[in-house]
Amino acid sequence: MELNQLTIHELQEKIKAGETTSTEIVQAVFRRIDAVEKDVHAYILLTREMALEGAARADEEIKKGNIKTLTGIPIALKDLLCTKGVTTTCASHILHNYVPPYDATVVEKLRDAGAVFTGKTNMDEFAMGSSTETSYFGITKNPWDLERIPGGSSGGSAAAVVADECIAAIGSDTGGSIRQPAALCGVVGMKPTYGRVSRYGLVAFASSLDQIGPFTKDVEDCAIMMNILAGYDPRESTSVPADVPDYRQFLSRGIGGWKVGIPKEYFIEGIDAEVKDAIQQTIKVIEGMGAKCIEVSLPHTEYCLAVYYIIAPAEASSNLARYDGVKYGFRSLDGRDLMEMYKKSRSAGFGAEVKRRIMLGTYVLSSGYYDAYYKKASQVRALIKQDFDEAFKQCDVLLTPTTPTPAFKIGEKTDDPLQMYLSDIFTISTNLAGIPGMVVPCGFTRAGLPVGVQFLAGHFEEGKLIQIAAAYEKNANLGKRRPKL
Amino acid sequence: MKIQKDEVTHVAHLARLEFTEAETEKFTAQLNNILIYMDMLNRADTTGVEPMTHAIAQKNAFREDLVKESLSREATLANAPDARGDFFRVPKVIE
Numbered sequence: 001m002e003l004n005q006l007t008i009h010e011l012q013e014k015i016k017a018g019e020t021t022s023t024e025i026v027q028a029v030f031r032r033i034d035a036v037e038k039d040v041h042a043y044i045l046l047t048r049e050m051a052l053e054g055a056a057r058a059d060e061e062i063k064k065g066n067i068k069t070l071t072g073i074p075i076a077l078k079d080l081l082c083t084k085g086v087t088t089t090c091a092s093h094i095l096h097n098y099v100p101p102y103d104a105t106v107v108e109k110l111r112d113a114g115a116v117f118t119g120k121t122n123m124d125e126f127a128m129g130s131s132t133e134t135s136y137f138g139i140t141k142n143p144w145d146l147e148r149i150p151g152g153s154s155g156g157s158a159a160a161v162v163a164d165e166c167i168a169a170i171g172s173d174t175g176g177s178i179r180q181p182a183a184l185c186g187v188v189g190m191k192p193t194y195g196r197v198s199r200y201g202l203v204a205f206a207s208s209l210d211q212i213g214p215f216t217k218d219v220e221d222c223a224i225m226m227n228i229l230a231g232y233d234p235r236e237s238t239s240v241p242a243d244v245p246d247y248r249q250f251l252s253r254g255i256g257g258w259k260v261g262i263p264k265e266y267f268i269e270g271i272d273a274e275v276k277d278a279i280q281q282t283i284k285v286i287e288g289m290g291a292k293c294i295e296v297s298l299p300h301t302e303y304c305l306a307v308y309y310i311i312a313p314a315e316a317s318s319n320l321a322r323y324d325g326v327k328y329g330f331r332s333l334d335g336r337d338l339m340e341m342y343k344k345s346r347s348a349g350f351g352a353e354v355k356r357r358i359m360l361g362t363y364v365l366s367s368g369y370y371d372a373y374y375k376k377a378s379q380v381r382a383l384i385k386q387d388f389d390e391a392f393k394q395c396d397v398l399l400t401p402t403t404p405t406p407a408f409k410i411g412e413k414t415d416d417p418l419q420m421y422l423s424d425i426f427t428i429s430t431n432l433a434g435i436p437g438m439v440v441p442c443g444f445t446r447a448g449l450p451v452g453v454q455f456l457a458g459h460f461e462e463g464k465l466i467q468i469a470a471a472y473e474k475n476a477n478l479g480k481r482r483p484k485l
Numbered sequence: 486m487k488i489q490k491d492e493v494t495h496v497a498h499l500a501r502l503e504f505t506e507a508e509t510e511k512f513t514a515q516l517n518n519i520l521i522y523m524d525m526l527n528r529a530d531t532t533g534v535e536p537m538t539h540a541i542a543q544k545n546a547f548r549e550d551l552v553k554e555s556l557s558r559e560a561t562l563a564n565a566p567d568a569r570g571d572f573f574r575v576p577k578v579i580e
Binding site: 097099101208234240305306307317326327331335337339346360363379432 | 488492499500501502503504512523527529536541546560563564567578
């Protein structure tokens with residue numbers, strides 16, 4: 001086993017036992033990056049020098065016996081998290097040269113915990129997409145099959161973790177952007193409760209839905225990362241001042257006597273047969289562990305996609321109004337007056353999908369259409385949340401497929417936005433309701449593509465998700481498969 | 486048709502975007518398809534349902550009104566495409 005293939009907790013043990021150093025770990029990660037990155041393209045920017053300097057500093061601390069949770073561990077950051085002095089592009093031409101003057105809170109927290117940063121990972125432009133194909137900096141490939149997409153929008157983070165180009169990574173999830181790529185790449189991903197993790201320094205997409213979370217190689221690492229990321233931040237007014245438990249305590253509790261809800265609306269026509277089989281196999285494993293699986297209903301599920309593609313673009317059109325070529329980012333030099341400068345900078349600076357969503361969002365908020373679209377969608381959103389409230393009266397957690405199909409081919413859905421949007425059909429309701437969701441690998445198709453199961457819980461019940469995910473991981477016996485690169 | 490070409494052009498102006506003729510046609514067709522799909526929401530009975538704006542109900546988040554350090558002028562202007570002196574410079578606004 002190479003060092004870069006290990007988990008956070010395995011590396012911690014080795015560091016504590018004096019069997020390895022942070023420098024060796026970081027060197028192993030960059031050897032791997034040098035070998036596979038030309039095929040995978042998980043990163044927009046590599047910060048090799050800074051990582052090696054960070055590793056040297058970590059090794060000094062380790063010598064002094066000062067070992068924190070992530071001391072010397074290489075972590076990758078999605079390129080929409082502000083990093084002081086390091087470009088943060090959001091995979092967009094309009095921010096291609098933006099150098100933030102401050103760190104995002106999660107970046108600060110990870111650094112304070114001892115982490116070393118490998119670089120900034122690729123993503124769909126402004127996190128708008130399900131395939132990482134809309135990046136201004138090129139497509140990320142799925143490490144299991146280089147002709148396929150890794151999912152999105154946090155496709156670079158998911159690919160980097162499964163290709164062992166980092167030990168863990170951070171992503172963001174507005175409608176499934178952590179969970180969908182985690183499922184399609186075969187790693188663990190968590191979207192925490194809305195308000196659980198500070199978004200200070202996260203470039204905003206849809207502010208009532210965005211949430212930051214980790215990608216890891218196993219469930220224990222997810223608990224370790226959540227311990228660092230979660231918590232109130234006075235700089236972020238939607239972060240919630242609620243107590244944060246030690247998530248590691250949930251790793252070994254088991255799920256005996258639990259009720260696990262299976263929402264019948266999630267087993268739709270059009271779901272891939274092998275995905276369905278893998279989920280049904282997962283249900284059997286869960287039942288074998290002393291939990292009872294019961295059918296529940298989320299009757300407004302069919303409306304989720306329509307609600308999401310009104311609310312998210314509406315919020316995005318407002319959030320992205322700030323990119324005007326004045327204070328930072330790209331400015332077109334062709335504008336003869338201020339209005340022309342705005343229009344030409346924005347039109348040349350944003351890609352097609354971002355412009356499509358700005359247009360959709362501006363339209364649904366415009367005078368005469370607000371009630372028909374935005375208000376109606378916000379009302380149906382309330383009904384979707386009520387569905388979950390009712391379901392969680394009957395069960396501890398919900399179990400669902402994460403995606404209708406395994407990873408699709410590059411280019412397969414780029415010409416049909418609605419088809420692309422449908423790949424998020426099982427993940428967006430979570431963001432609309434603000435509840436936490438977690439994805440764990442649950443098998444492979446015959447073609448060798450990973451499938452992930454999604455667990456959902458009530459607000460601030462990430463602990464329950466870790467509890468069932470850890471129990472499942474231990475009992476599923478999936479073995480350690482690695483992509484052949 | 487849910488949305489016509491001239492409406493697309495108007496919305497583009499509101500969003501401070503501009504498109505070629507071909508782009509406008511493509512956007513009109515794509516937005517139409519998406520808006521037709523949205524029509525399914527009319528099937529949902531929302532009589533008396535309060536619109537939901539936040540996933541987690543929170544009251545106003547207040548902080549102490551204290552003077553704290555903020556970004557320096559240099560750091561603030563460092564990313565500007567055209568900074569001059571202490572200002573962001575833009576093309577002329579008035580004739």
